[in-house]
Amino acid sequence: MNKAFTKETDADDEDEFPAPRLSASGKNYITPEGYERLRLELLDLIDKERPKVVDIVHWAASNGDRSENGDYLYGKKRLREIDRRIRFLTQRLEIAEITDPGIHYGNDQVFFGATVTYADDQGHERTVTILGVDEAISAMGQISWISPVAHALLKARKGDEVTLVTPQGTQLLEVLKVDYPKAGRAVGKG
Structure with missing residues (x-):
């Protein structure tokens, strides 16, 4: 069967490395600086990195045979990695409890x-x-x-x-x- 008609498995979306565990209480304390660093990484992935890779994948797909197209295959893999990181950062930022040690x-x-x-x-x-x-x-x-x-x-x-x-x-x-x-x-x- 041609690879173009196979469905990517859900296993492809599994994280290679599990998320850092939280405390038994489920708290995810973070400093304001740490929160901002993660937020900026998320915005960079969404606004810059992902659109750049989408353009590469689109260009590579327009070149024809996708099964042996390295740019297309690598781009799709990189796109999955970016999407996985976006999901991770979004989830972690949603449950973050910002705590300022300066107090x-x-x-x-x-x-x-x-x-x-x-x-x-x-x-x-x-x-x-x-x-x-x-x-x-x-x-x-x-x-x-x-x-x-x-x-x-x-x-x-x-x-x-x-x-x-x-x-x-x-x-x-x-x-x-x-x-x-x-x-x-x-x-x-x-």
Whole structure:
């Protein structure tokens, strides 16, 4: 049977990578900066990227045989990826609960949006910023508020020792410093 008459399966629309999980409460906390970054990505996909790919697919389809047309096949695949990302971003933004960490500026207790410096049992210091699951970038020292480390640190104060349970055993973490951005300042950038 000719490929032109086969229906793409629903499996083609399945996400390769599952969405980051939410907390047991179903909350999707995000900073104003994180929300804006996701919103701008969504608008860019809708207004620029998708129309550009649609034009390429349309042009490639007009060239004839689609079964061996690389531009057409790649374009259709890219279009599915873009549509999948648009659906994902739309769903995540709809359930997002924007939380401004700047309201805690000057506080020494750990809440969402805090930048925390802590020391482990061996005295190794680490600084992390606790952010939403859709905005945390581990390479930048950002962790999700539902991660085990964040769970251990949340609600602790400077000077407190908290217990972190890991597969390798239990660790004791000492909170050395707690910082929040001033209202209107980007989170995790200073």
